[in-house]
Amino acid sequence: MSSPAAAPPKPRRSRVKQFLARYDRAALLLLPALVFLVALFIYPMLYGVQLSLNPAEGGPFSNYVEFWSDPFLRDSVWFTFRLAIPGTLINVAIALPLAVLMRGRFRGKQFIASALIFPIVLGSVLIGKGLLNYLGPAGWLNRTLETLGIIDQPLVLTGNYWGVLLAIIIADLPFVFLLLLSYASGLDEDVEKAAAVHGAGPWQRFSKITFPLLLPGLVTxxxxxxxxxxxxxxxxxxxxxxxxETRTMGIAAYRAAFQDFDYSMASTVSMLMAAIELLVVAIIFALRRRVHTPTT
Amino acid sequence: MAAVETVPREIGQDFEFGEPRRWVRTLVWVMLAFFGIHLLATIASVLVNSFAGQWFDTWLPTSWTLRWFSQSWTEFGLSQVLPVTFFVGLVVVLVSLLIAVPAAYALARSQMPGKKYVLLALALPVIVPTITYGVPLATLIYGLGLGGQLIGVILINLVPAVPFAILVLTPFMEAIDPRIEHAARMCGARTATIFRRIVVPLLRNGLLAVGIMLLVRALGTFDLTFLVAGPDSQTLVVALYYAVSAAGFRVNQSIDAMAVLYMATNFALLAFAFRYVNPARMMARSS
Structure with missing residues (x-):
């Protein structure tokens, strides 16, 4: 997180001068952005760390100890993962075949792409409200299933885990699809054409060529x-x-700050949340390095 | 094309891979229909409810009315919420672009050491969950006495917006041929003139795309505004949330009327944006 000026200086004087000489005047244009970043992101994060280490009572780490020993707080980690991991896998699994097919030419392609991107305009609050109406006990879904005789009792899909998982799929799928589409449409078609000339079928082309080439983008x-x-x-x-069961870490942090007014605990939860998320992202990228990456 | 004709016939047929196999296409349409039906039903339930006079335990309302729209307009103070929403959105977009354009220029043109770290530092606010920096930052903003004020709402919304704008604009900037700038400089143009007459006009598509994306995000970003907004500085999405979470005290239909207004606003903005930029192509360039 170091700015260019804070990059480690070389040991000898002349080296320092040489180093500084590599910054031209264009680098100055970066200054407002760096000031902004330090003032509104890095400083608050450090302030959060400091807040979390200064609990109302107990030693500097007592909040962290409390987080892992209090089941009410600790379980929020589990609740978050229980939503995030299936949500991620489902979204990627839906987006991958669609993004790959979008490279081809067929009727209705533009329509499919627009339909998948459309939920971006809805926003999570509206999706939440819509799902409450639609999936609720008297909503259209339960009504349809009851009329068809599939169920006797209304399915309980709101006020629990399933509603949130569905909301994650609807709200995030457009972004996942768009990003994957950009990677898929950036692939060189000639490689696949060459494989086709040599007699590779569609599945072989996908598993041996398209998928490996797409893998780095897929990981991102x-x-x-x-x-x-x-x-x-x-x-x-x-x-x-x-x-x-949907008391995620975000809700735990929000509750601590604005219902219990325990800013120290709220910061603790926030910092743990950031740390856990970055750890998972790091693991995802580390796995990417372990798998074979093509050279094209 | 002569080379293609020499390919054996059975391979040549397979060669037309622009077109996926029929069963694959059918599967895609079925999946899309499944997704689409539920999505449309979800939206339609909000839409129908907002026009519903009476709706108890039937497929459709038994009577229709427009009064929820006028009621939600006064009940939720939308005459104040809407201007605040647009003001916050516009200021966030303008300030972000003012900071991001020079920064993207520097990142695209300069081969300075430590550029990698700057990019990483810029990616952090985009990837960590908003609530993690939102809570300490909101605490700071309240500490400064800016809580509940417009300036606080704007500041907190800038945090994800500026790095996002820089990261998306940098590839657009890299696509501009530096030789054009060199030529202008040889002809005596100053940096400010180069920016005004060359960089900004060439960047028009990128600026428009990023501006619209920032606006939609600023209008839709719930968590951050929610943390610092007071009664006078609520944006539409936060007002909507309070209405939903206080349901029971509110009439369900007037909440849905507000939700419809919110959706219509966003939809109009995006429809306008997509006339100018193709999102898929844009993402392809930015990655």
């Missing part, structure tokens, strides 16, 4: 999908059960 997309699902906040409050 998976990381993004996880980041989106991990931060789910409004839908967990609206369609979920924010005191029970």
């Amino acid at each position: 997309t998976t990381a993004l999908a996880f980041v989106l699902a991990f931060g789910t906040f409004p839908s967990a409050l609206i369609v979920g059960d924010p005191s029970g």
Whole structure:
């Protein structure tokens, strides 16, 4: 997180001068952005760390100890992962075949792309409200299933885990699809054409060529999908059960800050949330390095 | 094309891979229909409810009315919420672009050491969950006495917006041929003139795309505004959330009327944006 000026200076004087000489005047244009970043992001984050280490009572780490020993707080980690991991996998699994097919030419392609991108305009609060209406006990879905005789009792899909998972899929799929589409449409078609000339069938072309070439983009997309699902906040409050099984870390942090006014604990939860998320993203990218990456 | 004709016939047929196999296409349409039906039903339930006079335990309302729209307009103070929403959105977009354009220029043109770290530092606010920096930043903003004020709402919304704008604009900037700038400089143009007459006009598409994306995000970003907004500085999405979470005290239909207004606003903005930029192509360039 170091700015260019804070990059480690070389040991000898002349080296320092040489180093500084590599900054031209254009680098100055970066200054407002760096000031902004330090003032509104880095400083608040450090302030958060400091807040979290200064609890109302107990030693500097007592908040962290409390987080892991109090089941009410600790379980929020589990609740977050329980939503984020299936949400990520489902979104990527839906987006991958669609993004790959979008490279071809067929009728209705533009329509499919627009239809998948459309939910961006809805926003998570509206999706939450819509799901409350639609999936609720007297909503159209339960009504249809009852009329068809599939169920006797209305399915309970709101106020619990399932509503939030569906909200994650609807809200995040457009972003996942768009990003993957950009990677897929950037692939060189000639490689596949060459494979086709040599007699490779569609499945062989996908598994031996398209998929390996797409893998780096797929990894980045998976990381993004996880980041989106991990931060789910409004839908967990609206369609979920924010005191029970959808009490994610985001809700735990918000509650600590603005209902209990325990800013120190709120910062603790926030810092842990950032650390856990970055750890998962790092693991995703580390896995990417372990798998074979093509050279083209 | 002569080379293609020499390919054996059975391979040549397979060669037309612009077109996926029929069963694959059918599967895609079925999946899309499944997704689309539920999505449309979700939206339609909000839409129908906002026009519903009476709707108890039937497929459709038994009577229709427009009064929820006028009621939600006064009940939720939308005459104040809407201007605040647009003001916050516009200021966030303008300030972000003012900071991001020079920064993107520097990142695209300069080969300075430590550029990698700057990019990483810029990616952080985009990837960590908003609530993680939102809570400490909101605490700071309240500490400064800016809580509940417009300036606080604007500041907190800038945090994800500026890095996002820089990261998306940099590839657009890289696509501009530096030789054009060199030529202008040889002819005596100053940096400010180069920016005004060359960089900004060439960047028009990128600026428009980023501006619209920032606006939609600023209008839709719930968590951050929610943390610092007071009664006079609520944006539409936060007012909507309070209405939803206080349901029971509110009439369900007037909440949905507000939700419809919110959706219509966003939809109009995006429809306007997509006339100018193709999102898929734009993402392809930015990655």
